[in-house]
Amino acid sequence: MILDKIEKLLEEVKGLTASNAEEIEAMRLKYLSKKGEINALMADFRNVPAEQKKEVGIKINELKQTALERINSLREQFETAEAQDDDLDLTRTAYPIELGTRHPLTIVKNEIINIFSRMGFTLADGPEVEDDLHVFTKMNFAADHPARDMQDTFFVESNPDDVTKNILLRSHTSSVQARVMETTQPPIRIICPGRVYRNEAITARAHCFFHQIEGLYIDKNVSFTDLKQVLLTFARELFGPDTKIRLRPSYFPFTEPSAEMDISCHICGGKGCGFCKHTGWVEILGCGMVDPNVLELCGIDSKVYSGYAFGLGVERITNLKYQVSDLRMFSENDVRFLREFESAN
Numbered sequence: 001m002i003l004d005k006i007e008k009l010l011e012e013v014k015g016l017t018a019s020n021a022e023e024i025e026a027m028r029l030k031y032l033s034k035k036g037e038i039n040a041l042m043a044d045f046r047n048v049p050a051e052q053k054k055e056v057g058i059k060i061n062e063l064k065q066t067a068l069e070r071i072n073s074l075r076e077q078f079e080t081a082e083a084q085d086d087d088l089d090l091t092r093t094a095y096p097i098e099l100g101t102r103h104p105l106t107i108v109k110n111e112i113i114n115i116f117s118r119m120g121f122t123l124a125d126g127p128e129v130e131d132d133l134h135v136f137t138k139m140n141f142a143a144d145h146p147a148r149d150m151q152d153t154f155f156v157e158s159n160p161d162d163v164t165k166n167i168l169l170r171s172h173t174s175s176v177q178a179r180v181m182e183t184t185q186p187p188i189r190i191i192c193p194g195r196v197y198r199n200e201a202i203t204a205r206a207h208c209f210f211h212q213i214e215g216l217y218i219d220k221n222v223s224f225t226d227l228k229q230v231l232l233t234f235a236r237e238l239f240g241p242d243t244k245i246r247l248r249p250s251y252f253p254f255t256e257p258s259a260e261m262d263i264s265c266h267i268c269g270g271k272g273c274g275f276c277k278h279t280g281w282v283e284i285l286g287c288g289m290v291d292p293n294v295l296e297l298c299g300i301d302s303k304v305y306s307g308y309a310f311g312l313g314v315e316r317i318t319n320l321k322y323q324v325s326d327l328r329m330f331s332e333n334d335v336r337f338l339r340e341f342e343s344a345n
């Protein structure tokens with residue numbers, strides 16, 4: 001009789017569940033308190049016949065132990081769940097995520113690409129380790145041309161017997177123009193952004209690598225006027241609608257005629273200041289009409305087609321826009337410097 005009661009309670013205890021602290025306390029009172037079910041069994045135990053006392057005693061102990069363990073484990077589970085609830089505060093502000101910033105050269109490069117893209121130029125790319133053929137020969141630098149010395153070049157492989165077989169780090173992105181011209185017939189309208197290398201001592205004003213963007217347009221009847229208009233539009237988009245440009249005669253092996261372009265100083269508005277050395281003008285790029293020799297060397301009929309090309313330094317433009325006085329800042333990865341461009345992103 002008492003054994004049946006114990007078995008029934010044991011089953012009950014094993015199946016206990018609770019959803020809050022009050023329910024657990026109610027269970028404790030029901031089974032384990034002085035007036036609880038198990039103590040009541042202890043009272044009945046006195047009436048158990050002597051020969052059953054051992055068996056019943058063991059069963060009561062088992063029941064008590066099971067009830068204790070079950071209630072304690074429910075309490076633990078509940079407390080853990082409660083603690084986790086405390087951690088989950090949906091109203092709390094999120095941990096701040098540190099956002100990176102684009103490099104100033106990338107910001108300016110993207111801006112320049114955007115301007116020319118809107119004028120119909122598409123992007124072209126080429127290798128940084130180049131052969132002499134594409135860097136110099138097809139760009140109209142004769143084998144003994146002094147211009148080859150103008151650009152101190154990093155050579156990867158040097159062939160004194162045949163300079164056209166030299167392998168080098170490209171010293172300008174014109175090599176991309178050569179590669180596009182030899183594989184594409186006009187109309188060609190491209191810009192080639194990329195890193196270039198020159199064997200120069202690293203100072204505040206010179207570095208052994210920098211970034212260029214060159215542009216090339218080849219079609220029938222392309223004139224110097226077209227070049228001037230495209231560059232004026234570019235300068236005004238980049239430096240503001242009041243920007244003026246002027247072109248000064250210059251020399252490059254791959255263009256004829258060639259020019260250097262200045263813009264009116266955007267700091268003093270052309271009146272003259274320390275930044276423009278009191279001239280009111282700052283130099284921003286080189287340009288010219290593609291030399292017919294270059295077209296022929298790249299397989300384009302110079303009697304049918306003409307074109308213009310221009311090239312600018314991204315560091316130079318970035319300096320003009322943000323007055324970065326030391327070129328080395330661009331490659332030192334100093335986050336204090338880079339963070340200054342957060343708002344420009």
Ligand SMILES: [Zn+2]
Pocket residue numbers: 265266267268269270271272273274275276277278280281
């Ligand atoms: Zn000025």
